Amino acid sequence: MAVLQVQNIEKHFGRVQVLKDISFDLEQGQTLAIIGSSGSGKTTLLRCLNFLETPDGGKISVHGETLFDAADPATQKEKEVRKKRLHFGMVFQSFNLFPQYTALKNVMLAPELLAKNNPDYNKKATSEELEAQARKLLQQMGLADRADHYPHQLSGGQQQRVAIARALAMKPDIMCFDEPTSALDPELTGEVLKVIRGLAEQKTTMIIVTHEMAFARDVADQVIFMDQGVIVEQGDAREVIENPKEERTRKFLSRYSGS
């Protein structure tokens, strides 16, 4: 059974419809790339999954549990939403690290706050355990020696890798990346893509909104091409990118050929 089921998602901003009847499934351990031009609704879709936007219609289920149902207001209460969004990890285009904390503290903060809700919370034991976990994640990101640096002391690529570690620390079922390399120089893009590729090899379930076509083709299992708020084409990543069936997909991809 699919980890994530998205059914008939609709979203309007005022009178503009930005998502129309979006449906797709994602299997455990698979990587889904969402491609499309700016304004096609890719980012809004990702933000809907993370409850940063509330869809006007449709259903979102994870492991068969309905997380969101536009027809059922009970699924939209703030307290409920807070628990449910932990199924998803989110990596932003602009990193959004907390500037007043070190890389290590950025990774540890949210798990620490969450642990406080446990009835058998032990401050010292918990923080030792979480620090070990955070250091391990930073090491996995190739940042073991940057744990005590503040965000402004890190390069963009390093900041984004801290942000990935921070999202992973919450042990989400599905990792979401919103154009994770769009704010980076080409040379820094590589180091972030390498880390994401590593996660794909470890069978992390992921959704990546990206403009890196070669990366989508090589790393993703599935690709969705969106245009003007609808899914135009979806299928096997290599198939869609190398032999698009739809005219609109072909036109979009032709702008990337040669790169």
Added chain:
Amino acid sequence: MFWTVTNAMLEGMGTTLELFALTLLFSLPLGLVVAFGSMSKWTPLRFLSQISGAPKWFGWFATFRPIKLIVDFIVWVIRGTPLMLQLMIIYFGPGLILDNNIWGSGNSGRFIATVAAFVLNYSCYFSVIYRGGIEGVPVGQREAGQVLGMTKSQIFFKITLLQMIKRIVPPMSNEIITLVKDTSLARIIAVSELIKVGESFMKSDGLIWPLFYTGVYYLLFVGILTLLFGYIERKLSYFR
């Protein structure tokens, strides 16, 4: 004579300092409350927009934010009138309108009324600085906290607050330094602060230099505050 004047002035300085400290003590937190009020998004009539076939002006009522409206009105009145006038209205108003001087008689009554007026006035000014500080923190910071499952109060205290403080130190230092000198307005209702003490030597001894001499006290006080704000700015410079 110099020492007589200096001693009298230290007493006046005591009153000035007390007014300064009490104003900050109450208006710093109250200003934050006012700031949240002016950012309130509470729309109790929201349901009106869901009535199908409702006339268009229902939509206007649906976006009506009563808390924001009231708070914005108060801030407008307080920032739109002189503190000196507010001080007189607050001190004399209750006695004239209600026929009851709620502040009590004598020096302590005058002082309490002064503190009340200053707290009200400075809360409104601080609220605007706070709001600027809060709105200046990028939305992405709050969203990052949200997707990590933090509660609204965790996001405010663990993420937004320190970034806000860093942003508001320069405008706050301006406002607080202005407060030092605004305390001199208290003499309009005969509170014996520094200027009033300095002036009193004009009437009793025909001396004008004590009044000029008060400037030294203000300068020293502001000098200390300037050093303090510089220290806070340096303390917060470890992040950007």
